[in-house]
Amino acid sequence: MLYREVAYSGAAAFCVDLFTSHGFSRSESALITDVLLCADLWGIESHGIQRLMRYHNEIKNGMVSVKSRPELAAHTPVSAVIDGCGGMGQLISVRAMNLAIKKAKTSGVGMVAVRNSNHYGIAGYYTKMAVKKDLMGICMTNTEAIGVPLFGKKAMLGTNPISLGFPAEPVGFIYDAATTVVPRGKVEVYSKSEKPLPDGWAVDAAGQPASDAAAVLENIMHKLGGGISPLGGGGELLGGHKGYGLGIIVDLFTGILSSGKTSNHLSLRPDRSDIAHFFMAVDYGIFGDKAEIKAKFSTFLQELRDSPKADGQKRIYTHGEKEAGTMAKRRKSGTIPISEKTLGEMREIAGLQKLSFPAFL
Amino acid sequence: MLYREVAYSGAAAFCVDLFTSHGFSRSESALITDVLLCADLWGIESHGIQRLMRYHNEIKNGMVSVKSRPELAAHTPVSAVIDGCGGMGQLISVRAMNLAIKKAKTSGVGMVAVRNSNHYGIAGYYTKMAVKKDLMGICMTNTEAIGVPLFGKKAMLGTNPISLGFPAEPVGFIYDAATTVVPRGKVEVYSKSEKPLPDGWAVDAAGQPASDAAAVLENIMHKLGGGISPLGGGGELLGGHKGYGLGIIVDLFTGILSSGKTSNHLSLRPDRSDIAHFFMAVDYGIFGDKAEIKAKFSTFLQELRDSPKADGQKRIYTHGEKEAGTMAKRRKSGTIPISEKTLGEMREIAGLQKLSFPAFL
Numbered sequence: 001m002l003y004r005e006v007a008y009s010g011a012a013a014f015c016v017d018l019f020t021s022h023g024f025s026r027s028e029s030a031l032i033t034d035v036l037l038c039a040d041l042w043g044i045e046s047h048g049i050q051r052l053m054r055y056h057n058e059i060k061n062g063m064v065s066v067k068s069r070p071e072l073a074a075h076t077p078v079s080a081v082i083d084g085c086g087g088m089g090q091l092i093s094v095r096a097m098n099l100a101i102k103k104a105k106t107s108g109v110g111m112v113a114v115r116n117s118n119h120y121g122i123a124g125y126y127t128k129m130a131v132k133k134d135l136m137g138i139c140m141t142n143t144e145a146i147g148v149p150l151f152g153k154k155a156m157l158g159t160n161p162i163s164l165g166f167p168a169e170p171v172g173f174i175y176d177a178a179t180t181v182v183p184r185g186k187v188e189v190y191s192k193s194e195k196p197l198p199d200g201w202a203v204d205a206a207g208q209p210a211s212d213a214a215a216v217l218e219n220i221m222h223k224l225g226g227g228i229s230p231l232g233g234g235g236e237l238l239g240g241h242k243g244y245g246l247g248i249i250v251d252l253f254t255g256i257l258s259s260g261k262t263s264n265h266l267s268l269r270p271d272r273s274d275i276a277h278f279f280m281a282v283d284y285g286i287f288g289d290k291a292e293i294k295a296k297f298s299t300f301l302q303e304l305r306d307s308p309k310a311d312g313q314k315r316i317y318t319h320g321e322k323e324a325g326t327m328a329k330r331r332k333s334g335t336i337p338i339s340e341k342t343l344g345e346m347r348e349i350a351g352l353q354k355l356s357f358p359a360f361l
Numbered sequence: 362m363l364y365r366e367v368a369y370s371g372a373a374a375f376c377v378d379l380f381t382s383h384g385f386s387r388s389e390s391a392l393i394t395d396v397l398l399c400a401d402l403w404g405i406e407s408h409g410i411q412r413l414m415r416y417h418n419e420i421k422n423g424m425v426s427v428k429s430r431p432e433l434a435a436h437t438p439v440s441a442v443i444d445g446c447g448g449m450g451q452l453i454s455v456r457a458m459n460l461a462i463k464k465a466k467t468s469g470v471g472m473v474a475v476r477n478s479n480h481y482g483i484a485g486y487y488t489k490m491a492v493k494k495d496l497m498g499i500c501m502t503n504t505e506a507i508g509v510p511l512f513g514k515k516a517m518l519g520t521n522p523i524s525l526g527f528p529a530e531p532v533g534f535i536y537d538a539a540t541t542v543v544p545r546g547k548v549e550v551y552s553k554s555e556k557p558l559p560d561g562w563a564v565d566a567a568g569q570p571a572s573d574a575a576a577v578l579e580n581i582m583h584k585l586g587g588g589i590s591p592l593g594g595g596g597e598l599l600g601g602h603k604g605y606g607l608g609i610i611v612d613l614f615t616g617i618l619s620s621g622k623t624s625n626h627l628s629l630r631p632d633r634s635d636i637a638h639f640f641m642a643v644d645y646g647i648f649g650d651k652a653e654i655k656a657k658f659s660t661f662l663q664e665l666r667d668s669p670k671a672d673g674q675k676r677i678y679t680h681g682e683k684e685a686g687t688m689a690k691r692r693k694s695g696t697i698p699i700s701e702k703t704l705g706e707m708r709e710i711a712g713l714q715k716l717s718f719p720a721f722l
Contacts, residue, residue, distance in 0.1 A: 078439060078469045079647040108439045109470055113648055149665050151674040156665055164610055173613075175606040181599055198598055207671020225669070231600050232592055234671075237559055238542055238599070239592050245536040245680045248665070249525055252534075256658045257648045264664060286440040287474055287618045297617045303625060304510050304517055304609070308586070310568020310595075313512040319606045 004343065005335040006360045011049060012037055014346065014358050018052065021353040022059045023066040028091055035090040039122040040336040043326035046185040047122040049338055053345040055119075056353075062271045064088050064118050070095060073115075073259075077107045081258055084117030086272055093120040097129050097139065097279045104135050104281035113253065114277040115260025119143070124176040124323070127165030130281040131172045134290065137165040138280040142254045144267040146220045147180040148227045150236070150244040153207030155220060155227035158263035159183045160250035165320070166284075168298040174320030179246040180228045184220070187213050187228065200233035202226065209234060253278035364698040367721045372410060372697060373398055375707065375719050379413065382714040383420045384427040389452055396451040400483040401697040404687035407546040408483040410699060414706040416480075417714075423632045425449050425479050431456060434476075434620075438468045442619055445478030447633055454481040458490050458500065458640045465496050465642035474614065475638040476621025480504075485537040485684070488526030491642040492533045495651065498526040499641040503615045505628040507581045508541040509588045511597070511605040514568030516581060516588035519624035520544045521611035526681070527645075529659040535681030540607040541589045545581070548574050548589065561594035563587065570595060614639035 012033050019029035036055075040048035058064045068085035070092045075081070080099055084092040096112045103110025120126070123139050130137025143158030159178035166173045181201055190197050191213035204210040205225030219226045231243025247263075254276035255262035261274040284293055301318045309316060330336055338346075347361050373394050380390035397416075401409035419425045429446040431453045436442070441460055445453040457473045464471025481487070484500050491498025504519030520539035527534045542562055551558050552574035565571040566586030580587045592604025608624075615637035616623035622635040645654055662679045670677060691697055699707075708722050 074647075074649055076469050076647045081648055107468075108437050109472070111470070111643075111647075148671075149668060149677050151671050151677050152665075152668050153671045154669045156668050166613055173609070175610060177600070177603040177606060181593070200599055203671065207669075207674065231603055232542070233599065238561055238594065239538070239604075241678075241680070242538040242592055243600075245538065248534070248662070248679065249536060251661065252527055252658060256654060256661065257645060259649045259654065259657070262661045262664075264661075264668075282472075284618060286435075286437045286472075287442055288435055288620045293617060293620065296620070297613060300612065300617065300623045300625075301609070303623075304513075307510060307513050307517050307625075308515045308568075310509075310512050310514045310564065313568065316510050316512050317602075318609065319602070 002340040003337040004340065004360070005333070006338045008037065008041070008330070008334055008336050010358045010360050011336060011338065014350075014355070014361075015049065015052065017355045018056065018349060018353060021355060024088070028088075031094055032088060032090045035094070035121045035125045037336065038125045041327045041330050042122070042124070042323035044122055044323070046183065049336070050342045051121075052342070053349060056349050058118065058273075063273055078103055078109050078111060080110075080112045082112060082114045084114055086116055086118070089118040089120035089275065089277075092117045093126055093139075093277055093279070094129070096277065097126040097137070097281070100279045100281040101130055101133055101135060104130075104283045108283050108286040110281045112279045113258035114279070115255070115258035115274070116272075117275050117277055118273050119275060120277060122176070123161050123163035124165065124174045124320070126279060127163045127174060127176070128172070131165040131167050131174070133281075134167055136282040136284050137163075139163050139278060140250045140253050141275060141277045142251050142263045142266065143275065144273070145263040146184055146227050147230060147247055148203055148207065150230060150234070150240045151207070153203060153205065153225050155223070156264045157230075157244070157247040157251065158266070159228070160247045160263065162246065162250060166297060167294050168301055169294070171321050171324045173297070173301060173318060174323065176319075179231055179243050179250055181231050181233060181243065182228060184217075184228070187216055191217055200229060200238065202228050203234055363701040365701065365704065365721070366694070366696040367699045369398065369402070369691070369695055369697055371719045371721050372699065375711075375716070375722075376410065376413065378716045379417065379710060379714060382716060385449070389449070392455055393449060393451045396455070396482045396486050398697065399486045402688045402691050403483070403485070403684035405483055405684070407544065410697070411703045412482075413703070414710060417710050419479065419634075424634055439464055439470050439472060441471075441473045443473060443475045445475055447477055447479065450479040450481035450636065450638075453478045454487055454500075454638055454640070455490070457638065458487040458498070458642070461640040461642040462491055462494055462496060465491075465644045469644050469647040471642045473640045474619035475640070476616070476619035476635070477633075478636050478638055479634050480636060481638060483537070484522050484524035485526065485535045485681070487640060488524045488535060488537070489533070492526040492528050492535070494642075495528055497643040497645050498524075500524050500639060501611045501614050502638045503612050503624045503627065503636060505634070506624040507545055507588050508591060508608055509564055509568065511591060511595070511601045512568070514564060514566065514586050516584070517625045518591075518605070518608040518612065519627070520589070521608045521624065523607065523611060527658060528655050529662055530655070532682050532685045534658070534662060534679060535684065537680075540592055540604050540611055542592050542594060542604065543589060545578075545589065548577055552578055561590060561599065563589050564595055
């Protein structure tokens with residue numbers, strides 16, 4: 001696919017214009033854009049500006065409600081439940097994580113479960129919010145079911161990613177990973193290049209190992225059976241029961257604790273997704289001296305990075321390191337790569353929403 | 362291997378006698394025994410009575426201190442840090458989880474990090490303690506390093522298992538799994554039967570895929586390099602970076618938050634293991650009506666179990682179901698299977714500690 005380097009500022013201005021054209025305030029639009037382009041700055045293209053058309057459609061279709069405001073459904077000094085009322089996932093999630101952070105600062109820990117939301121973009125954005133405040137951050141979300149239970153053949157669980165962030169030097173630890181073996185995007189890449197799927201990624205409508213990426217996606221989209229395997233693969237040999245269990249745990253924290261919906265009941269109507277999230281912040285000072293704990297963790301991560309490399313490997317990474325490196329480069333150049341396909345979609349959206357065409361379009 | 366069905370009561374009495382002979386009180390000995398035999402009742406032989414010789418040796422060698430008492434090193438209404446002072450892992454852990462439960466009941470959540478402990482047996486025992494009190498329970502432990510980082514060739518991380526329990530009907534959810542693709546015990550089984558290891562389980566001293574189980578164990582034991590791969594395997598294709606990250610997270614909660622030691626610094630001396638744990642309990646009533654939340658989760662688990670089976674599969678399980686089934690059978694029969702090898706070790710220990718020989722020995 002062809003890419004063009006586009007000025008971050010120009011891309012951001014376009015996104016803000018787009019969201020504003022849908023009725024979001026300038027500050028709301030800026031916040032949504034910040035989450036969206038964070039993914040591009042980190043090099044996580046799947047969750048970046050290439051989703052603009054998807055968000056545009058979800059707002060148009062009414063799945064995302066522009067005017068609804070999240071409601072506090074329950075709260076204690078250490079917890080809260082927020083009803084997202086079908087609003088924009090990013091706005092609800094920033095508010096929820098800020099609430100978790102506030103509770104962590106006063107009570108040591110804050111846990112906020114969110115129901116009736118929408119896709120929230122890149123999970124690491126929210127855990128990074130906590131890390132910036134020198135806290136531990138955790139977040140999870142369920143997603144439309146595309147993963148099959150171990151020994152099953154019907155998609156019942158979402159990719160259900162887990163993110164955890166913790167301060168460290170020289171770079172914070174940001175873990176962010178689906179509990180399925182891969183997210184849908186990776187299967188799409190194989191489909192586009194017509195490559196057979198690796199063993200252990202997916203099963204067909206009969207629950208048997210599948211290598212035809214296009215067929216797997218077709219089956220998922222039309223709910224014909226089959227789907228992506230849990231982390232650990234389709235059997236117990238490589239730990240498929242572990243990824244399957246982690247997927248259940250994410251639905252417990254999100255759909256269940258929020259009194260919302262679990263993966264298998266999401267997005268069954270075009271006008272609502274019912275996605276649920278969970279956010280947690282911990283002031284790790286409740287366990288001891290923060291500087292010492294942070295230094296100790298930084299040392300541990302450095303020991304991992306410095307440990308002997310497998311023959312043929314040059315480097316051992318810790319989580320968040322690659323993203324921080326990519327962001328530093330892109331902040332310096334002031335640009336992000338956008339595919340010609342996405343640029344085409346942006347031109348289309350600009351026409352539909354009667355937005356001014358920035359120079360790069 | 363040959364097994365004999367032994368009366369649970371007789372096996373338990375023997376264990377209590379053994380621990381008492383080492384200087385533990387009757388009630389301490391009964392508690393250690395309860396944790397130990399819980400594994401046998403659940404069918405998790407690897408963590409059950411077959412470890413008796415190992416515990417006996419650790420007590421004899423001074424790695425486990427009989428007389429030391431855990432100390433409260435820090436605490437807030439939602440948290441605590443316990444210094445295990447090298448005591449018996451099971452005794453320290455029951456106390457730590459009880460403290461987490463107490464805090465959860467008053468503050469909604471309790472998190473207890475433990476340093477300087479020893480092997481704590483089966484993790485699900487502690488999360489089940491919370492479940493029995495109608496709470497969510499979480500626990501983690503680090504262990505001696507036997508897992509290699511992604512792209513590494515030196516064991517830096519333990520099997521670092523995570524357990525999470527939550528009440529449900531007809532059977533509670535108990536997740537308990539190593540963050541390595543398999544625990545050491547599974548490699549030992551392959552070694553004993555001289556079968557080649559499955560792809561993705563382990564790497565050799567050069568960090569390359571290894572199939573020789575005996576060589577892998579030898580390398581781990583003598584710290585010659587190589588070890589077990591993270592959940593997701595030795596590369597990124599099947600998500601090895603995910604299991605590797607989960608392993609780091611467990612060391613963060615255990616070795617780091619407790620101001621203790623991380624996996625790569627454990628058991629470097631014969632007289633101390635320095636194992637660290639983390640326990641958490643959550644009164645999920647802080648999120649809403651407990652009966653409704655529990656019912657909702659029970660329904661979700663039932664939907665998973667009832668979902669269509671892959672061709673050739675008869676049943677989809679949820680976590681904790683197999684163990685509950687095995688326990689019900691064994692409670693009914695009043696017996697647990699013990700291997701002749703373990704019975705031989707028990708005879709040996711009985712001789713060494715001058716214990717009376719029960720009839721089954």
